[in-house]
Amino acid sequence: MERKLLLLMLLLSCFSGAFAAPNDGSASTGSTDICMEFLGRDCDAEQRRLLQEYVGNIDIQSLSNKLQQDFAGAPRAFTALPKDHAGFVNWNKSVTDGIIRPLGTLNGKPEEENEGYFANMMVFNTKVPEIPNVLFPHGMHTYWLSCESCHPKPFKKKRGSNDFTMGDIIRGEFCGKCHGKVSFPPGTFKNCNRCHILRKEGKTPFWGDTPK
Ligand code: HEC
């Protein structure tokens, strides 16, 4: 019975996909509603704003060529997954697109509560004027990771209580504990704007508007 339900849901999602969100590549031009594109359903104004700010700049089409070069030696399954500007697998988009659905635990035990994928966006204000501020998606991290991965080390559990620099990150501390190891690396200019996405008024980041 459970299996039938699953089949039905699969069929339904195929149909709703076909009618509501044509998957013909028009997505990246902005002609498809971003909520449909990433969540497969309608969403409220705040979620739409967050999505636009947070994942709206991912241009899947222009990445496909790059992929072939960058992923020549990568596991073949990766070819099916969306990539970021630098050609690395975009694991978040893989989840929000419904391509993968990672298990919470290996032993079937209930998963640690998480606060919701798009909840709790936290801002780090950079001290350099040309560098956009950082949007840290806390909820997205608690989807992937348990609290102990970050608290109490390397991050104290209090907003604004952690003092670190970009140099620390590139050296593998704080955010760099994972970014550059299990998640996209901070040391390539193509990836700066995956974290530094909150542009300060009138300032263009020195890596330009869109990564090449
Ligand atoms: C990927 C790392 C990471 C994970 C995993 C993580 N956190 Fe955090 N958390 C942070 C960072 C970074 C901050 C902000 C610190 C700052 O502003 O300096 C933070 C802040 C907090 C705060 C302070 C909020 C405030 O408004 O002061 C609380 C509470 C918190 N986290 C709880 C949790 C809980 C509970 C979990 C597990 C469900 C969790 N965190 C998982 C990185 C993480």
Ligand code: HEC
């Ligand atoms: C994994 C996320 C992430 C990536 C990727 C990233 N940064 Fe940062 N960056 C941060 C955080 C977090 C801060 C700290 C903000 C603060 O509290 O001052 C920061 C701070 C900075 C600062 C302010 C000065 C300083 O040292 O704190 C500069 C400049 C900077 N980053 C440049 C870059 C450049 C250039 C790139 C790409 C090569 C980049 N960053 C990639 C997260 C990131």
Ligand code: HEC
């Ligand atoms: C304990 C490991 C860990 C730490 C520490 C960590 N991250 Fe992450 N981060 C991840 C994982 C895992 C993902 C999801 C997989 C992926 O996108 O590669 C992720 C994804 C992200 C994304 C999503 C980007 C996108 O385009 O989808 C941003 C932004 C980000 N991290 C910023 C930060 C910043 C800023 C810090 C430090 C304040 C930080 N992370 C600390 C593991 C970590």
